[in-house]
Amino acid sequence: MLTISVPATSANLGPGFDSIGLALDMQLTLTVLGPSATWQVDHPYGSHVPHDARNLMIKTALSLVPNLTPQHVQVTSEIPLARGLGSSSTAIVAGLVLANELAGAPFTKQELLLKATESEGHPDNVAPAILGGLVVATYADKQVQAVQLPTPTWSASVYVPNEELLTSASREALPSQLAYGEAIAASSIANTLVAALATKKWDLVKPLLEQDRFHETYRWNLVPALGTIRQTAHALGLVGTYLSGAGPTIVTLGAQADLVKLQQKLQQNPALTGQYHLLPIDAAGVKVHKS
Numbered sequence: 001m002l003t004i005s006v007p008a009t010s011a012n013l014g015p016g017f018d019s020i021g022l023a024l025d026m027q028l029t030l031t032v033l034g035p036s037a038t039w040q041v042d043h044p045y046g047s048h049v050p051h052d053a054r055n056l057m058i059k060t061a062l063s064l065v066p067n068l069t070p071q072h073v074q075v076t077s078e079i080p081l082a083r084g085l086g087s088s089s090t091a092i093v094a095g096l097v098l099a100n101e102l103a104g105a106p107f108t109k110q111e112l113l114l115k116a117t118e119s120e121g122h123p124d125n126v127a128p129a130i131l132g133g134l135v136v137a138t139y140a141d142k143q144v145q146a147v148q149l150p151t152p153t154w155s156a157s158v159y160v161p162n163e164e165l166l167t168s169a170s171r172e173a174l175p176s177q178l179a180y181g182e183a184i185a186a187s188s189i190a191n192t193l194v195a196a197l198a199t200k201k202w203d204l205v206k207p208l209l210e211q212d213r214f215h216e217t218y219r220w221n222l223v224p225a226l227g228t229i230r231q232t233a234h235a236l237g238l239v240g241t242y243l244s245g246a247g248p249t250i251v252t253l254g255a256q257a258d259l260v261k262l263q264q265k266l267q268q269n270p271a272l273t274g275q276y277h278l279l280p281i282d283a284a285g286v287k288v289h290k291s
């Protein structure tokens, strides 16, 4: 039996728009049950997500290896759709790894990363989903460069609002251009964040996570929980809250004990009706198990 597990991912980490991502220990697991007359996908996402070859996982698998024998696959996942936890990237990565395994593993990890990035449009979710941990990556000139940084010894407080926010809708709120001076300021903050992450200057990392100038301002009205959670965290002396991916999920990074206190406080707020998770970082990335 072939089983593939792909972690959720939290992209951007504030200023690292479209290029930084962190894998979190919440998994999508795909199990191949065996050959079938047509592709059949059992999954927990309801009837609006296709159960046949139109499913994103299977479409992506067939885009890599078109002549695969159809299979019956079973998917279990706690990763919510369209919430900023990289659900589409888990589906893309699961599909590519499925195709690669069924075809006898002709593709390298780097080739899978390139294909995943081109399917998703940017590498910030797919790179940590494949490699695990904290990854900084760029897609330029049809090539992906990805660098794994030291995995922080933090946990993630994850607040998931009940309402979906499609990445496409959240990207529509972004400007088509950024003034030159603003771009310089935004990238200097991002560069310093990467340097601080790479050298484990965690006290510098935390405030920089909150200093994005590329996207959070423009998305502010779409994600009212961001301001609320940041403010609550500050009142407890905690910094390190950002919009996860395109939202609406809000992540705060830090020591587990601090995050427990934060979530206890947040749960007293009747405006925050969503789901809470306290997740470790997933250092491994996609896993394949054969038995």
Ligand SMILES: Nc1ncnc2c1ncn2[C@@H]1O[C@H](COP(=O)(O)OP(=O)(O)OP(=O)(O)O)[C@@H](O)[C@H]1O
Residues within 6 Å of the ligand: 009, 011, 028, 049, 055, 056, 057, 080, 081, 082, 083, 084, 085, 086, 087, 088, 089, 090, 091, 125, 165, 166, 167, 168, 244, 245, 246, 247
């Ligand atoms: N396991 C899956 N199987 C099939 N389709 C999926 C699966 N997971 C996600 N999708 C598709 O991807 C869409 C969500 O993608 P979208 O990029 O909007 O959000 P996200 O990946 O959850 O968030 P973000 O990219 O901000 O982290 C779903 O509405 C669905 O169409």
Ligand SMILES: N[C@@H](CCO)C(=O)O
Residues within 6 Å of the ligand: 011, 012, 017, 018, 019, 122, 124, 125, 167, 170, 171, 215, 245, 246, 247
């Ligand atoms: N970097 C992307 C992540 C979602 O795919 C965004 O913020 O739109």
